[in-house]
Amino acid sequence: MTTPATAPVYNRIALIGLGLIASSMYWAIQRSGLAGEVTGYARSQATRDTARRIGLTDRVCDSAAEAVAGADLVVLAVPVGAMASVASEIAPHLAQGATVTDVGSVKRDVINSVGPLLPESVHFIPGHPLAGTEHSGPESGFATLFDNRWCLLVPVEGTDPKATAQLRALWEGLGANVEEMDADHHDLVLAVTSHTPHLIAYTMVGVADDLGRVTDGEVIKYSAAGFRDFTRIAASDPTMWRDVFLTNKDATLEILGRFTEELFALQRAIRTGDGDHLFDYFTRTRAIRRGIIEAGQDTDAPDFGRSVSKEKI
Ligand SMILES: NC(=O)c1ccc[n+]([C@@H]2O[C@H](COP(=O)([O-])OP(=O)(O)OC[C@H]3O[C@@H](n4cnc5c(N)ncnc54)[C@H](O)[C@@H]3O)[C@@H](O)[C@H]2O)c1
Ligand SMILES: O=C(O)C(=O)C[C@]1(C(=O)O)C=C[C@@H](O)C=C1
Numbered sequence: 498m499t500t501p502a503t504a505p506v507y508n509r510i511a512l513i514g515l516g517l518i519a520s521s522m523y524w525a526i527q528r529s530g531l532a533g534e535v536t537g538y539a540r541s542q543a544t545r546d547t548a549r550r551i552g553l554t555d556r557v558c559d560s561a562a563e564a565v566a567g568a569d570l571v572v573l574a575v576p577v578g579a580m581a582s583v584a585s586e587i588a589p590h591l592a593q594g595a596t597v598t599d600v601g602s603v604k605r606d607v608i609n610s611v612g613p614l615l616p617e618s619v620h621f622i623p624g625h626p627l628a629g630t631e632h633s634g635p636e637s638g639f640a641t642l643f644d645n646r647w648c649l650l651v652p653v654e655g656t657d658p659k660a661t662a663q664l665r666a667l668w669e670g671l672g673a674n675v676e677e678m679d680a681d682h683h684d685l686v687l688a689v690t691s692h693t694p695h696l697i698a699y700t701m702v703g704v705a706d707d708l709g710r711v712t713d714g715e716v717i718k719y720s721a722a723g724f725r726d727f728t729r730i731a732a733s734d735p736t737m738w739r740d741v742f743l744t745n746k747d748a749t750l751e752i753l754g755r756f757t758e759e760l761f762a763l764q765r766a767i768r769t770g771d772g773d774h775l776f777d778y779f780t781r782t783r784a785i786r787r788g789i790i791e792a793g794q795d796t797d798a799p800d801f802g803r804s805v806s807k808e809k810i
Pocket of ligand 1: 513575
């Protein structure tokens, strides 16, 4: 999908943290002319040097203060655990009436830690694009990352609806479908759909490594697509994912508890030879997958667009 060029949604956007998400935002902003100017800042000199070399942002700044000066939108695109320190660094330099948003994978913790640090004269509207890859850093981004993906906005009580509408327009211009969600609900849903699955992938690759065969290439060589997907996900950035689990502790532990209960039930069925339990369980989960495809909700699926007949389920 190519989004047609549109009028700028913001005059100046400041991207703080220049990794996968910020760089993808920049290339998508450029694709559609969504900002007058984009400034960028990352903590490490090496990242700023790379950004300058590849032309990532119109102006790479050597301080967060310089990057946010005069910006009408500031995007915090750093690991969740670094959001608060960045917020306190930029707070005195924010323009009156500016919007501050973030792209962190966890929302309640960001609201609690960042919200109180920002001046009352700015709009704070947390967000989360549900799009990513296992790659990170300034060279990993690409303009189409958000095309046809969800972006969840989590406006706190009392947020100016006009500021929210403007941020929504930016994400739609970036190619995303936008919905609003409550922070706690977001964290629970993401614990199910993203956080716990990542933990399971990390664990599965760790288990295979304990068998001493991953590094020999044997597991990779003989594995079908399933395990390859686990290894791809388990290659995701350790800092980002450490912070996700430390800040979405309750929801992740809740889902992990349910997961282990189900796992034990399946383990018991295998041990006792309870084929009915296994068959019924797998039939139920297959129907869920087919329902997702039928509803057209997985645009990446190889069988997307091919309707699955009910009789086959
Ligand atoms: N990677 C994904 O799949 C994905 C998807 C959606 C949302 N997110 C969220 O987006 C955020 C950014 O993730 P990413 O994948 O772009 O990460 P990344 O590792 O690619 O980039 C993070 C950037 O932040 C910089 N940084 C770290 N600490 C900093 C600090 N204190 N001050 C200034 N810069 C700092 C790093 O140098 C790097 O440039 C995270 O909060 C993550 O949870 C990630
Ligand atoms: O596709 C991937 O590699 C991702 O892990 C992306 C993914 C996800 O779990 O879907 C990871 C973390 C985010 O906060 C949003 C998206």
